[in-house]
Amino acid sequence: MLELTTDHPHLAPLLDLVAGRLQAPSGEWRQEIQINEHANLNQPQAKPLVLVCRGSDLPGETGGHVVVFDDVTVLDQAQREAAWAEVARRLAHEVKNPLTPIQLAAERLHYKLSGELSGEQAALLERATSTIGSQVEALRRLVDAFGDYAKPKPPRMEPMRIKDAIFEVVDLYASGDQAIAFDVDLDPSLSTQPIVADAARLSQVLLNLVRNAQEAHPTGHPTIRIDLSSSDRLGGSVCWQISDNGPGFSDEVLARAFEPYVTTKPGGTGLGLAIVKRIVEEHGGEIELANDQTGSLGGAVVRIWLPQPT
Helix, strand or coil: CCCCCCCCHHHHHHHHHHHHHHHCCCCCEEEEEEEECCCCCCCCCCCEEEEEEEEEECCCCCCCEEEEEEECHHHHHHHHHHHHHHHHHHHHHHHHCCHHHHHHHHHHHHHHHCCCCCHHHHHHHHHHHHHHHHHHHHHHHHHHHHHHHHCCCCCCCEEECHHHHHHHHHHHHCCCCCCCEEEEEECHHHHCCCEEECHHHHHHHHHHHHHHHHHHCCCCCCEEEEEEEEECHHHCEEEEEEEECCCCCCHHHHHCCCCCCCCCCCCCCCCHHHHHHHHHHHCCCEEEEEECCCCCCCCEEEEEEEECCC
16 A cells, blocks of 8 residues: 655645546546745745646556656746736836827826916926826836846946945935945955946945835834855855845735735835846846845845956
8 A cells, every 4th residue: 555655745746636536537648736845944044846747547457657747847937037027027018108208298287277277276287297107107116126137138248346226325325315224344355356238237236135125114214234255156256245124025025026016015016036046047147036044134034146357
């Protein structure tokens, strides 16, 4: 008698599938399932594993059953990204078309009526046209994000220093009404060593991550630590770690890391991390999300590995 047992509860969906098929009438079968390969391994990032299972009875008097598993996780992710890119492209096209007429109509109303109204009516016109203008600009930013994800431009790979991209963003966010406290620790040997990359794209990576930390923090004033160190990963790489003192990543985000339109922030598009992942992969790098379990900040952690030039 075949006994299906395991010390890893995260395999339960797979075992339940096989057990059910063994009790069903004979014949060939095929089914796709997802299991959480890290659910019982105390891993910070739960990555779904997609398997296509095929089974069939063995001929002969002794009987038996053979089951073949194909890991299609990478293919499944590629298909999802392609589908989301098409959605983003269509949304960008449909949203972009009416933006200019809306903006022009609001400006025309303001121009025609501002000299004829006074008092409360003039103030109402000013507020209304200002609101239309700000919301059109917000939609334009959304369309730009859709465009970045759906059809990114080829990167301009040139020698640059990661240090320059880091301090460009730090200087931008370290002052102003929404100032962010930064703690930057860069390996001196890597600060001046150039890598071949698109400087603007790497700045966009950090901008997106800083913006995410700011929007997720309860007060909007997070503390962000940026570390730069060397790593053996990828046969030799620069490890770029960004951590904060916010609430961290939710289980939903960790389980569906980098999938477009997954967000827990009100009004968020869920495109920020998807774009970050695409930029990192364009540079031959890798990225990983986690929550800080042992560090002093205790929030979200993003680790990025970029190949070092040989």
